[in-house]
Amino acid sequence: MRTRTILLASLMIMMSVTPLVTASFENDTFTDLNSDKAPSELIETSVDIPSKETILEKPFELIKLEENPIRVGSSGTSGRAPCPAIQNDAGTAGDSGNTTGTAKSLGTDPTTSFQGCVDSADSADWYSLQLTQGYNVDVVMTFTATDFDLGIHNGTHWIDRDWATSGTTERVSTAGTIVDAAGGTFYIAVNAYSGDGAYDIETWSNESLNCTDLWGTQNDAGTGGDAPENYTMSPTNMGSNVTSSYSGCADADDMFDVFAFDVPASHVIEVSMTMEDSSNDFDLYLKDSNGNQLDYSWFDNPETVTSYGSAGEGVAGTYYVNITAYAGGGNYTLDVWTNYSIPIANLVVDEINSAATTNPGDAFSVDVIVNNTGRLNVTDSYDIEVYLSTDTIVSDFDHLIGTSSISGTDIGLTKTTSVQTTIPTGIIEGTYRLFAVIDTGEVINESSDDDNEGLRNSEVTIGTVATSCGTQNDAGKSIDAGNTTSTLIDLGQPVDIEERGCLDSNDKHDHFKINVAAGENLNITLVNAPDGDLWGDLVTDTNGSSIDSSFGLGSDDYFTTWDTDFNGTGGSFTLMLNWTDFSPWFAGGAGEYRIIIGEPEVFVPSFNCIGWNDAGVGTDANTDFSDPMDIGSNPLLEGAGCLSGQDTSDA
Structure with a gap:
């Protein structure tokens, strides 16, 4: 079984960095159905869905990547009158609840219209309905002087949502989704994103167009019937060294069509599948004679696969092409080419x-x-x-x-x-x-x-794995870089240079001031400590606004003034570095990090006098005549001394 990984935009993380004082999450009352809104920077979802055959190529209950993002809005109202104390949602006494257990029923395959009401005290209404297998439902909601949102839910995931920020009409449907013609229990959800008042709902339940409607008796690729749904079911062999075009049909009841092609040695097979109805979502797979997947295509029309560049390139054998109706139903065209492959190394x-x-x-x-x-x-x-x-x-x-x-x-x-x-x-x-x-x-x-x-x-x-920073020597200055204007470290106007610093659980912030000449840009690479992690923000000293930020968890971070409003302007900037802290799940460890400005060839440590042996006496000389270092009576000695920005005098 294939699983899909969903990377959700880090909205929740951004809010934790810069809180929105009056912000509230829409649908926050749907606590029993919001598992797909976990406040996390990265969500990896692996869903096991039973399939009708073991060849199911991807889970059918998984929300697709184009699903609407979470919206953040104010809690204000429109100024309209709130809902009456005794509501009459969907024409029956009482308020329709906001959970699957309290939703009012609209019956089976409903084609109907009704009214309802939501306000600040009753911000959501849910309605349940049953769909017969082979049917879809279309829903339209209209309202005035408000911003209401509409969705279809299956009790586990959102199927379709319309969260338009303008207009007074919202539309959702099961058609063309992962539950197209699947049948079952569904829920229509109305939510008051802002404002309050009445809304009108219209629903239409219609039988979905399927391959029987289109073909009567199917004739996939001219085989005289429906193509088998698994490569183990002896799919029709379409011949050897094939270059040809075919047509077929797939739908919710006939989700898989598989064909076999023989490919000679030193050849490759290339396949393109075009959906007649672009609203459908069909997928294409290529497997070798043992059922090993060589290539797949999910998100295009046409979808294309090839054995070129795979373990099957140039290898003689039988190859299987699998068309999967992920969502929707209808006709497709299959184009196949078998081409000579020039032998090449890998x-x-x-x-x-x-x-x-x-x-x-x-x-x-x-x-x-x-x-x-x-x-x-x-x-x-x-x-x-x-x-x-x-x-x-x-x-x-x-x-x-x-x-x-x-x-x-x-x-x-x-x-x-x-x-x-x-x-x-x-x-x-x-x-x-x-x-x-x-x-x-x-x-x-x-x-x-x-x-x-x-x-x-x-x-x-x-060497030794760091567990703390020990003696601080940020940027070779013998001190810790602070996080205020009075304690930060000024790096001057550096060009092609590497500096180093240290962060740990006791020192979570280091700030560095950097000046840039007019006409130049600032380019910074931040390399994490080998056993630590940090992130940062580059701000302008003019008004403290952020120019560029980077949050590469477990990887390098990059900052630049290029392609910003400060491209080539020069000026004074502050690089704010922060220890990564997702306690108790993840913490940033400890150790030295690298700040690389420009493109230095090698690391040259900043000069300092740490550990210097002034005049061979074993330590640093004291600083003035009030407390000079005593080197004895009638001394005879020879040695060198050291002065730096942190050690400006020896006595």
Whole structure:
């Protein structure tokens, strides 16, 4: 079974950063049905839905990505009269409730019209109805001088919602949704987003158009009947080396059509499926002879799949094309091409092996195993690079610790190369991901470059993992960067430079002032501590407004004045860094982070006198004549001293 991941916009997170004093969430009274409104920055939903066959390609109860977002509004009213004390929703005495258990029933397959009322004290009305399988319901609501919202719910998820911000008419329907013609119990929900007063509802229940209506007796792809719904059910073989067009039909009762095609060696199959009714949502899948999925297409019309670039490229065998009616029903056109595929190589990083622990400055050996999964021997040499990263993405400012080259790789064979590296002496100690990247110079023509990067299956610990910041030395200033204008650290007008700082649970904020010359832009990369996480905001010192913010949980953050109102203006800015805190679920750890301004070639620590041995006496000399360091009577000594911004005099 396939599952879909839904990434919801981080509305709730933004509100926690900048609270809206008068804001309230719409539908907050529907506490029993709002599980899909969890206040979380990232929601990953994996829903197991029973299928009529084990080949179900995706769950039918999962809300699609285009679903309306949560709206935030005021709690004010329109000034109209509220609802009467004794209501008459849907023409029967009493108020229709706002839950599935208290909703008034409209009966089975209703085609009707009625009135209802909502106000600030009764902000939601729900109505239940039964739909016979093969039927859909259309709902229209009209109102005046208010902003009411309309939705259809199935008791678990929203099916369709109309939350228009203007106008006095809202429309929803089960047609063309994931429950098209499915039948069952549904709920019409009316919500007073703002204002109060009466509304009018009209419903129409109609039998859904299906393949029997369109065809009588189906004749999918000219096979004389309905195509089988599973590759294990001996679908019709449409021939070998096929280039042709076919037509067919799928609907809620006939959700799957599967066809077989024989593809010769050194060839690929390409398939396009066009929906006659663009309101339908059909999906397309390509599988090999063992039922392994090679490609899929979900969100287009036409949908397209191909064996090119997959494990089936150039491989002779029987391939299965699956049309799935995710929502809606109707005719489709299937276009198939079988083309000669030029043999091509494909290099893959199979495995990375190394020691699990090491220290700054140590020699470090990394074994990289590369496989050629393509159909052509590689005879040329190609490069290999090894990186250390604090996250799971190789980026510009990760540590390149070693390079090597590989001389050719034959089809189906693996080759192990040992890359001899040295851990940088100035690296921040902690836990790192170890990457190997091959053919960075793109010398080899491959079917895919996406698998040229590999990650060691566990992390590498370098030195000591930080649990706190210890002695603070933010930006090499021997102090902690504060979070006020009087305690922040002024970095001046830096160009192509790297600075470092530290945050932990006892020091959750560091602020840095940065000046930019007129005509220039500020570009900052923030690299997390190896065992910590932080986020930030770049603000203008003119009025304190935010210019750019970044919240890359577990990854690098980026800030820029480019493509903002401050593009090329120069000026004074403050970079506000914050320790990530989602207690008790996640906390930002501890350790040194990196602030990279511009594109410095190497990290050059800011000069300071920490730990200096003035004149060879073992410590820093005192600062003035009132308390000079005593170096004895008739001394004979030789040594150097140190002065810096934090140590301005020695006596």
